[in-house]
Amino acid sequence: YLFPEAPGISPLPAFDDQLPAFIDGKSGRTLTRAELRSLALRLAAAMRAIGGAEAPGVACIWGFNSLEWVVAAYACMAAGVTLSPANAGYTPSELAHQINDSGAELVFLAPSHIAMFDEARPLLKRSFPPERVVILAESADAPYKTMYDILPQGEFTAQRFDRADAQATAWLCYSSGTTGLPKGVMTSHFNITSQIQAGNIGFQRMRPGDAVIAFIPYSHIYGAVIGLLQPISQGSAVVVLPRFEEVPVLQAIERFKVTLGLFVPPVFIVLLNSPHVRKYDLSSLKTIMSGAAPLSAELLQAFTALIPQCRIIQAYGMTETSPNIANMHRGISVGREYSVGRLLPGFQARLVKDDGEDADTTRGEAGELWVRGPCVMKGYHNNPAATDATIAPGGWLKTGDVVTRDAEGWLSVVDRKKELIKYKGFQVAPAEMEGLLIQHDDVLDVGVVGVYDPKQATELVRAYLVLKGDNKESVAEQVAAWVAQRAARAKHLSGGIVVVDAIPKSPSGKILRKLLRERAKADADPVVAMP
Ligand code: ATP
Ligand code: MG
CATH class of the missing domain: 3.40.50.12780 (ANL, N-terminal domain)
Incomplete structure (x- = not known):
């Protein structure tokens, strides 16, 4: 041909x-x-x-x-x-x-x-x-x-x-x-x-x-x-x-x-x-x-x-x-x-x-x-x-x-090297957090990024969430508590939750975490459920 x-x-x-x-x-x-x-x-x-x-x-x-x-x-x-x-x-x-x-x-x-x-x-x-x-x-x-x-x-x-x-x-x-x-x-x-x-x-x-x-x-x-x-x-x-x-x-x-x-x-x-x-x-x-x-x-x-x-x-x-x-x-x-x-x-x-x-x-x-x-x-x-x-x-x-690779050669992608969040010396993979959060019944879509906190001199883990239901603020608080029950301390949503209408994505479906990080830096979003 x-x-x-x-x-x-x-x-x-x-x-x-x-x-x-x-x-x-x-x-x-x-x-x-x-x-x-x-x-x-x-x-x-x-x-x-x-x-x-x-x-x-x-x-x-x-x-x-x-x-x-x-x-x-x-x-x-x-x-x-x-x-x-x-x-x-x-x-x-x-x-x-x-x-x-x-x-x-x-x-x-x-x-x-x-x-x-x-x-x-x-x-x-x-x-x-x-x-x-x-x-x-x-x-x-x-x-x-x-x-x-x-x-x-x-x-x-x-x-x-x-x-x-x-x-x-x-x-x-x-x-x-x-x-x-x-x-x-x-x-x-x-x-x-x-x-x-x-x-x-x-x-x-x-x-x-x-x-x-x-x-x-x-x-x-x-x-x-x-x-x-x-x-x-x-x-x-x-x-x-x-x-x-x-x-x-x-x-x-x-x-x-x-x-x-x-x-x-x-x-x-x-x-x-x-x-x-x-x-x-x-x-x-x-x-x-x-x-x-x-x-x-x-x-x-x-x-x-x-x-x-x-x-x-x-x-x-x-x-x-x-x-x-x-x-x-x-x-x-x-x-x-x-x-x-x-x-x-x-x-x-x-x-x-x-x-x-x-x-x-x-x-x-x-x-x-x-x-x-x-x-x-x-x-x-x-x-x-x-x-x-x-x-x-x-x-x-x-x-x-x-x-990672298991004994039979099956591969799993943990995350992108450049996008790992460093919380007080621990590495947190945003993709893993997104995989967890999407399991919550009220979460329709999610993007996770690190936000730098100069006071604590560390990145914190922040979730941008598209939520079901009306009272979004209380739902967001429930989600934060739900994560805290299921994940190690480093993975708690220490950077809070921002409720959004949509997660920015590329035409091929990638979460544009770059844009979320810029939003976080601009500090214009109301952050809920900051523990
Ligand atoms: P750039 O290199 O310009 O920053 P990009 O890497 O997103 O952009 P692509 O070549 O479109 O550009 O995407 C390749 C990346 O997409 C991979 O390196 C990987 O991070 C991600 N990816 C692709 N398929 C999967 C998958 N099934 N699971 C997890 N990640 C995937
Ligand atoms: Mg690439």
Whole structure:
């Protein structure tokens, strides 16, 4: 297909050309595999023709998921143009940072994002004349042309890739920016093919006849590899939605008999509290993958009770590892719901303690997870210092995540190294606290951060809570007392509770603790239940 046959990796199977490849989850419009290939190869030819010797080396795609988005992505891969997809929720200045940093010379733009792109123009290093802006729609106003306007007639065949091409940067996604500025992650064709092959051995396996629902953003590596590339390599169809919206997602699952859902944790919260969820036939769902952020056992169990025939299984990974490092395995993961699974084939791992020694896993010690293998990125784009700080000699990528491993190799993510709260010398993992708090009946959602108290010269543990019920202040006090009964002193909510309407989250479902910490610093919130 459009994938290179990466060295050391068996070729991907061939499938019937008339099978559906991508289906628009709202209109039902379908691209067969043959149509996708033809459109992508023609668009690839059009891209190579742009600018002659100045042909683009990097293209940016900006907009919510759509069939046109998908065609543009496959066209980039076929043309050997590096694809740098930008988060559809970015502001014009965030977009400008990515376009300038990635060196993109061509932009594919959803119609909804044209005005914001024009706003970003003064911040861009390049001028982007109209022929370097291609609109992802059926029609567009002058001066721009659509993707369909520039397609050459005729049929084109895929170029063969050789070994060197397999190492070229296929995707340049930007990490979520949870812990700092987003970084451009160089993912090669070989990285992607390796991830697909490894994933097909574990839970991530897909088959012809499967229908995968993809509303998670294609600009994020999870959506890109698991929701755009892998299904096609396995003959599965993908139902595409622009974003998560309760009713359209439920309708699409029923209408297209979706078998595999790609979720992020906030989606479970919304659906569990949705009055609509029981109105739709969700019996086709066999598996739901939850990735990008921790899913509590509580949420997992509540959702399993709602859709009993469906297995909900975590996957764990990061942009730098294309993305999954570990996932659950069909059949043998029952009872391991606390875990994020076992290492995918091809990965090697170490758990490294702060003193540089390997953790003693027989004693349950945790350490920072270091991994190496064929899915590990080439490095950060134009940032050798960050690359050197992240990839240790020997090719070990430092994940920044604190992880434990049991005797059978099941991994659990304790928290992010950078986000551990230090209370009077004790380490408190916010993720663990969030997992506890969500079990309280009155807690709908939660984010935990450390707030620095100069008087005691320590960080304190503060919870931001979305609560049920009316008398929120007294509920918050009950929650604080409830935690005090269940957790060691260091984990009590010494920084108090702040009641909020929503927890700030990234499009991939990560709690933006950075924003909560800023709120805490600004000191503008009424804090209740400070013990
Ligand atoms: P940045 O590196 O720019 O600060 P980020 O690390 O959030 O942002 P991503 O690559 O999108 O960007 O996310 C990877 C991180 O997400 C992992 O390092 C891990 O902390 C977290 N993560 C992913 N999946 C899981 C999971 N199943 N359970 C717990 N944490 C997860
Ligand atoms: Mg990261």
